[in-house]
Amino acid sequence: xxxxxxxxxxxxxxxxxxxxxxxxxxxxxxxxxxxxxxxxxxxxxxxxxxxxxxxxxxxxxxxxxxxxxxxxxxxxxxxxxxxxxxxxxxxxxxxxxxxxxxxxxxxxxxxxxxxxxxxxxxxxxxxxxxxxxxxxxxxxxxxxxxxxxxxxxxxxxxxxxxxxxxxxxxxxxxxxxxxxxxxxxxxxxxxxxxxxxxxxxxxxxxxxxxxxxxxxxxxxxxxxxxxxxxxxxxxxxxxxxxxxxxxxxxxxxxxxxxxxxxxxxxxxxxxxxxxxxxxxxxxxxxxxxxxxxxxxxxxxxxxxxxxxxxxxxxxxxxxxxxxxxxxxxxxxxxxxxxxxxxxxxxxxxxxxxxxxxxxxxxxxxxxxxxxxxxxxxxxxxxxxxxxxxxxxxxxxxxxxxxxxxxxxxxxxxxxxxxxxxxxxxxxxxxxxxxxxxxxxxxxxxxxxxxxxxxxxxxxxxxxxxxxxxxxxxxxxxxxxxxxxxxxxxxxxxxxxxxxxxxxxxxxxxxxxxxxxxxxxxxxxxxxxxxxxxxxxxxxxxxxxxxxxxxxxxxxxxxxxxxxxxxxxxxxxxx
Amino acid sequence: xxxxxxxxxxxxxxxxxxxxxxxxxxxxxxxxxxxxxxxxxxxxxxxxxxxxxxxxxxxxxxxxxxxxxxxxxxxxxxxxxxxxxxxxxxxxxxxxxxxxxxxxxxxxxxxxxxxxxxxxxxxxxxxxxxxxxxxxxxxxxxxxxxxxxxxxxxxxxxxxxxxx
Numbered sequence: 001x002x003x004x005x006x007x008x009x010x011x012x013x014x015x016x017x018x019x020x021x022x023x024x025x026x027x028x029x030x031x032x033x034x035x036x037x038x039x040x041x042x043x044x045x046x047x048x049x050x051x052x053x054x055x056x057x058x059x060x061x062x063x064x065x066x067x068x069x070x071x072x073x074x075x076x077x078x079x080x081x082x083x084x085x086x087x088x089x090x091x092x093x094x095x096x097x098x099x100x101x102x103x104x105x106x107x108x109x110x111x112x113x114x115x116x117x118x119x120x121x122x123x124x125x126x127x128x129x130x131x132x133x134x135x136x137x138x139x140x141x142x143x144x145x146x147x148x149x150x151x152x153x154x155x156x157x158x159x160x161x162x163x164x165x166x167x168x169x170x171x172x173x174x175x176x177x178x179x180x181x182x183x184x185x186x187x188x189x190x191x192x193x194x195x196x197x198x199x200x201x202x203x204x205x206x207x208x209x210x211x212x213x214x215x216x217x218x219x220x221x222x223x224x225x226x227x228x229x230x231x232x233x234x235x236x237x238x239x240x241x242x243x244x245x246x247x248x249x250x251x252x253x254x255x256x257x258x259x260x261x262x263x264x265x266x267x268x269x270x271x272x273x274x275x276x277x278x279x280x281x282x283x284x285x286x287x288x289x290x291x292x293x294x295x296x297x298x299x300x301x302x303x304x305x306x307x308x309x310x311x312x313x314x315x316x317x318x319x320x321x322x323x324x325x326x327x328x329x330x331x332x333x334x335x336x337x338x339x340x341x342x343x344x345x346x347x348x349x350x351x352x353x354x355x356x357x358x359x360x361x362x363x364x365x366x367x368x369x370x371x372x373x374x375x376x377x378x379x380x381x382x383x384x385x386x387x388x389x390x391x392x393x394x395x396x397x398x399x400x401x402x403x404x405x406x407x408x409x410x411x412x413x414x415x416x417x418x419x420x421x422x423x424x425x426x427x428x429x430x431x432x433x434x435x436x437x438x439x440x441x442x443x444x445x446x447x448x449x450x451x452x453x454x455x456x457x458x459x460x461x462x463x464x465x466x467x468x469x470x471x472x473x474x475x476x477x478x479x480x481x482x483x484x485x486x487x488x489x490x491x492x493x494x495x496x497x498x499x500x501x502x503x504x505x506x507x508x509x510x511x512x513x514x515x516x517x518x519x520x521x522x523x524x525x526x527x528x529x530x531x532x533x534x535x536x537x538x539x540x541x542x543x544x545x546x547x548x549x550x551x552x553x554x555x556x557x558x559x560x561x562x563x564x565x566x567x568x569x570x571x572x573x574x
Numbered sequence: 575x576x577x578x579x580x581x582x583x584x585x586x587x588x589x590x591x592x593x594x595x596x597x598x599x600x601x602x603x604x605x606x607x608x609x610x611x612x613x614x615x616x617x618x619x620x621x622x623x624x625x626x627x628x629x630x631x632x633x634x635x636x637x638x639x640x641x642x643x644x645x646x647x648x649x650x651x652x653x654x655x656x657x658x659x660x661x662x663x664x665x666x667x668x669x670x671x672x673x674x675x676x677x678x679x680x681x682x683x684x685x686x687x688x689x690x691x692x693x694x695x696x697x698x699x700x701x702x703x704x705x706x707x708x709x710x711x712x713x714x715x716x717x718x719x720x721x722x723x724x725x726x727x728x729x730x731x732x733x734x735x736x737x738x
Contacts, residue, residue, distance in 0.1 A: 135642040189645040314636035
């Protein structure tokens with residue numbers, strides 16, 4: 001490891017931690033105090049550079065920091081105490097891990113001499129979090145603290161990003177040493193590949209130029225890798241269809257005619273059919289997961305050449321065999337691809353591409369996202385569509401929870417820019433929506449933030465309405481209330497003979513009163529004609545958190561749907 | 575197919591559990607695993623014997639490389655290599671068995687490390703199959719106890735696993 005310039009003074013571990021955060025330019029840290037982090041909280045009290053956001057549950061601290069990271073290009077920071085502080089944070093950490101989000105979690109630990117003694121609020125934080133972090137550290141000596149913090153930020157934010165936990169025993173927080181913060185670190189065991197292999201890129205480009213039925217499929221890697229502009233340039237230059245995964249929405253503008261919608265389990269008919277029948281597939285920053293390509297055996301019933309660009313070599317050829325692997329930073333690879341395309345004379349086969357678009361337009365004509373627009377009961381799709389129409393020209397961010405509402409938000413809100421759609425794709429964590437909205441609103445105080453949620457998900461982190469009050473965060477909650485865990489109910493209807501086991505949410509709270517009790521504004525909307533006026537009123541209340549409780553159709557399902565274990569072209573359509 | 579994978583990793587507490595945890599979390603097989611520090615005390619060398627299809631082995635090496643503490647990974651089965659395992663066997667050695675046991679140990683180039691009136695403790699090194707063969711050659715019932723280290727491997731000739 002190399003150390004370069006820094007400053008020297010004798011400080012306590014707690015002071016050092018805060019100085020490290022300041023040196024990293026940390027704006028906010030999300031946390032909850034407790035015995036094992038009191039020295040750290042004492043230092044928070046004594047400074048003003050890093051603003052601490054007090055959540056009401058540690059899970060929400062990680063979600064908020066995660067959303068802060070997703071909506072900016074920065075690393076999110078969390079501070080929790082030992083024991084239950086850490087275990088409560090685990091869901092948040094696993095959520096960030098599955099979606100490759102850079103977060104540094106600082107956890108307190110019992111004093112080093114008490115470790116292993118089953119001390120009060122002791123848990124093996126390193127062991128508990130190991131399967132869901134990019135890396136973690138237990139700092140046993142205050143002399144290692146500053147370097148470890150530097151490593152944590154470096155690891156979290158570089159390569160394929162991810163959460164990194166630093167566990168700091170209480171006696172290390174009080175021990176003193178000289179403070180020296182390295183400007184950079186390098187680890188001999190960690191050298192992410194950045195530049196893609198130019199020969200492989202050439203090979204990929206040749207395949208694309210010869211393609212008759214090409215498809216471009218991009219995921220969260222394009223968003224996290226800030227490669228949206230490069231993607232747009234490539235897709236437009238080639239004239240090919242482009243689809244985004246749930247995590248990749250906004251990576252390519254949704255209103256662009258070359259965008260064929262999201263793909264996967266609840267993807268559009270045209271995206272899934274094109275994915276299934278294409279002859280050359282360019283996958284960028286995506287990982288062919290089970291919700292995206294369905295059954296891999298079915299996927300391989302059709303012959304196609306696959307090019308896969310990803311910064312993580314282990315993502316390549318994990319679920320599907322790839323013909324042209326390109327390991328590298330997606331932005332660098334796309335830049336090189338664009339450069340080679342512009343420099344070369346070859347252009348795509350325009351006759352074949354025209355015929356391919358004709359086929360895709362036929363599929364589009366199927367209008368797979370249609371729903372009953374004349375319904376007397378509020379259709380959840382109509383709420384999201386109205387939300388989009390009202391807010392599309394605003395500086396807008398949309399978070400969501402997990403379930404049917406999440407899919408409707410993904411299908412009906414058209415994201416034209418990256419980092420505007422914040423949701424839990426990989427882990428599918430119910431409860432993220434509200435803390436996500438808070439993290440985004442803190443990062444972008446002037447922007448409008450909506451949380452599209454359901455009455456089941458929202459209750460999993462409902463306590464954060466209190467955090468929203470404390471920091472005056474005027475997020476707009478769009479609750480699609482169908483009195484069911486909708487996605488569970490949908491699966492029970494399709495695959496379990498309409499036996500709705502435990503999916504009915506009996507004894508729901510009065511969300512209006514609940515919201516009001518936290519000092520916010522609540523609205524209940526149960527008529528289709530009231531949807532638009534209600535949204536208008538809510539979004540005109542710039543300084544208020546407004547909870548809109550939309551009473552929606554209980555029986556509505558998300559279509560299209562690729563049932564689990566089925567192939568992409570075996571969709572259930574409306 | 576059986577593969578023998580060697581890796582160099584930072585000699586840090588917890589590094590072993592990261593490797594072991596990876597294998598269990600992703601459902602990979604471990605036939606044996608050995609680990610000890612190298613001549614450079616900051617590094618540990620581990621040998622893992624595993625089995626799986628080519629796709630699985632490719633994922634195993636990629637996932638191992640992805641661990642932050644792992645510095646280098648090589649699949650020794652990709653080329654010529656040597657592997658050895660050490661076994662200690664305590665056998666019954668009394669009466670007429672005593673002479674026979676000594677001869678068996680000699681045939682397999684074993685060494686007798688400890689002797690009592692009733693038992694020998696024999697040290698044997700070799701490939702796993704040689705050790706299996708020795709145990710197979712013994713009469714049922716004479717084996718009192720065995721302990722095996724699991725395989726350690728190294729490339730043949732100029733094939734060297736080192737941090738450059």
